[in-house]
Amino acid sequence: MVGARESYARSIRRGEWAGFSCSLKDHSRKGDVADALESSANLVRESIKTMDSFDQTQCRLLVDLVEHEAAHHGQLIRYLYGLKLPVPEGWKERYTLR
Numbered sequence: 457m458v459g460a461r462e463s464y465a466r467s468i469r470r471g472e473w474a475g476f477s478c479s480l481k482d483h484s485r486k487g488d489v490a491d492a493l494e495s496s497a498n499l500v501r502e503s504i505k506t507m508d509s510f511d512q513t514q515c516r517l518l519v520d521l522v523e524h525e526a527a528h529h530g531q532l533i534r535y536l537y538g539l540k541l542p543v544p545e546g547w548k549e550r551y552t553l554r
Contacts, residue, residue, distance in 0.1 A: 457493065457496070457524075457525060457528055458478055458479065458480045458489075458492045458493060458496045459476055459477065459478025459479075459480070460476075460521060460524050460525070461496035461497060461499060461500050461521065462477065462478060462479060462496050462499060463475065463476045463477060463478075464500065464517055464518070464520065464521040464524075465496075465499045465500045465502075465503040466503075467517050468500075468503050468504070468507075468510075468514050468517045468518055468521075469503050469506075469507070471511060471513055471514055472513060473517070479492065479496075480492040500521070504518070533547065533551070533553065
């Protein structure tokens with residue numbers, strides 16, 4: 457998700473797909489992953505805030521990013537169910553899960 461956020465933010469600013477890259481190289485430290493998730497979310501927010509208007513391509517790129525994140529969220533829910541792990545309370549409420 458970090459790479460997608462960084463890549464889509466860059467592409468949205470450019471107005472065209474600018475390729476994939478990810479600044480997070482080491483996934484072994486929880487704190488580094490959490491920091492990268494937070495900074496990539498901030499990057500997307502700042503990219504959107506600083507634009508005066510969006511063209512059709514930029515809107516499509518933003519929707520693609522949202523769909524990408526939603527797909528990963530769905531995968532996480534399936535893993536929780538498949539591994540019989542507890543679903544976080546906030547997810548239960550938001551998505552009407554049990």
